[in-house]
Amino acid sequence: MKSPRTTQIVIIAGIVLLVGFLFSQDIKGLVKPKEDAVSAMPTEAQAPGLSLLEASATAKNLISNAAAKEFTSLETAYQKASGEEKINQAKVLAQKWDDLEQAIPSALYLEEVANGQANLTNWVKAGDRFLKAFDNTQDSIAKPIMLQKANHAFGEAIAIDSTSLDAKTGMGVVIVNGAGAPMEGIAMLLDVVKKDPKNFKANMNLGMFAIKSGQFDKAITRFEDIIKNIKATPDSYFYLATAYENLGKNKEAIDAYLQSKKLAANPTLSSFIDKKVAELKK
Template sequence: MKPVHFIAIFVALGLIAALYFGGNTLKPKENKPAPAGPMAGGGTPGEMQASMVDIPEPANFDTLLANAKMKLSPAAQAEISRQENTITRGDVKEQKVLALETLAKLWQNNKNRAIAAYYFAESGKLENSQKKLNFAAHLLAEEMHEEKNPNYKQWMATVAISSLQQSIALNPSDTSRIDLADIYINGTGETMKGIEQLLTIVRQDSTNIPANVILGRMAVESGQLDKAIARGETILRVDKNNIEAHLFLAEAYKRKGDTQKAKALFEEAKTIMKNPSFSKDLDAYMKTF
């Protein structure tokens, strides 16, 4: 990733919401009156933020499905209709699981990964299959990043969140929590809920690299530079060549006014990457200090 693009990500993250690190709370920029206390309406910080986020209404699945079918060839429509007819209320659980998975694969073959993910999720929920639930969430997360329709995107997020929550309930894992945090932060805009997932991870494992990278990047733009530096240094103690840590840590030092330390970290990043284009972009950025 180019450094200038990386710094653009800092800006984007900083605009979407305030953070909730440790004991510090930065209130979201809202026109609504702030609660009387940190838990004044009850619930977690993420639940409180969610009540103030303008979340679009999820698209109706039946409508999405009907529109998707209209884009298929007559042969594909007939094949999918036959498979749908095998999913009946009286089916044995194992048969229904297999029927849903087969339907998912048909939609995958017809290049509609979102509908495919829905059926993979339904099959995974019925079977309590963490593998299927995570796979469905990954498909939806990839599609969400490209989707422009807010209602369709919210439907994807809803299915992905439900899948990951069941996956975590079956077997809590850092990977699933990070995926869930990504959906909240980049999908629904419920940044606080995403932060809560990341903090759950670092409370259990203070050296978790993926969680610290995300928290560190976001701390830079929230202005919590000391926290960003602490997270960056934690990462580098575990992985001295972590490029993302070098970049956000350098930016944190730059914003604190320690340009010498920032440039030293950027120079180390150039050595790690060994990419002329990357080095050229970093050199151009350092000239702006």
């Protein structure tokens, strides 16, 4: 039986490994490297300010000179553009920053897109990216602002379509993460799942929050259902393994970790899982 402190450490270790939105089918960014590890991708921009120019300038320090020059050229074109052309330029910049795992400038550009073309899809995309930035950054100044901006984006989306499950899911995640009473957010996610039992994002978040609150049995049930009936992904298996590990069910944890490794085919994740499996076999 693990001590409460050991359990808490395992929870934290498991949770912080998964960054950005957990629901991307692309494994890049799934695992945060340890402080002494070398990452192939630049880390999230720790921008002291949150204007587009400040966020971009900070992010450019984390990428190659050639890439930084490309962004400078694109941003110059963005500043000179107007109307639909400006919105299209913002979309391009948002995608390119996201490709480099720089969610803060990416999210800010998507916010510009949503302000220019205020529709449900654009506000949900902006909200999702702000949540990714919230997850990725360790900047104590930027983090709450990212959550606040996500709250605003999903609020705008819900105002456009109060029945949107994507918007409600995003808002539920925002609330549970600190923008309101956690149980209100959980209730919102449960309502989404009631209306759409196979909603991947809502189910994943419910499972994740079950782990954070130490409800490992509920987490296992949730993730097993996701894997069996919705979508078997590297992150769903990883969280399932984390829940099993916290209950001392090492064999089941090892099996789930190895499934996560197999599906991800990601060197960083594979290295972590190999070490984790070795520890669990002791």
